[in-house]
Amino acid sequence: MSSREELLKRAREAQKNAYAPYSNFQVGAALLSAGGKVYTGSNVENSSYGLSICAERAAVFKAVNDGERDFALLAVVASGQGYVFPCGACLQVLAEFSPEMKLIITDEKDHYKEYALQDMLPQIFSLGKQEE
Numbered sequence: 018m019s020s021r022e023e024l025l026k027r028a029r030e031a032q033k034n035a036y037a038p039y040s041n042f043q044v045g046a047a048l049l050s051a052g053g054k055v056y057t058g059s060n061v062e063n064s065s066y067g068l069s070i071c072a073e074r075a076a077v078f079k080a081v082n083d084g085e086r087d088f089a090l091l092a093v094v095a096s097g098q099g100y101v102f103p104c105g106a107c108l109q110v111l112a113e114f115s116p117e118m119k120l121i122i123t124d125e126k127d128h129y130k131e132y133a134l135q136d137m138l139p140q141i142f143s144l145g146k147q148e149e
């Protein structure tokens with residue numbers, strides 16, 4: 018099994034823990050650190066909708082709280098049809114730590130496509146580091 022398939026498997030496992038009673042849209046993410054550790058996340062919704070958090074950010078925050086700040090690859094799986102992409106907020110949070118990382122986006126049958134984060138979010142917001 019390739020490391021990408023293993024990461025997808027971990028994301029599918031994490032998806033089972035999604036708390037999505039409002040959207041019924043379950044998402045799982047598996048984040049591979051540069052050092053080879055995997056951190057997973059699932060979306061967690063709230064009856065106050067704005068407090069909900071995406072699976073991708075749940076995984077990043079878990080990793081950062083464990084002392085990791087350098088990421089290589091993130092796999093995302095979802096319960097929807099077709100390829101499901103991360104939202105802009107999650108891309109920005111990933112870019113804060115690892116703008117050179119890659120993402121694996123899947124469809125419902127675990128076909129996957131790989132993208133560079135820089136191609137998905139070419140102009141990131143960054144305090145004090147604006148280019149001319």
Ligand SMILES: [Zn+2]
Binds near residue numbers: 072074103105106
């Ligand atoms: Zn998101």
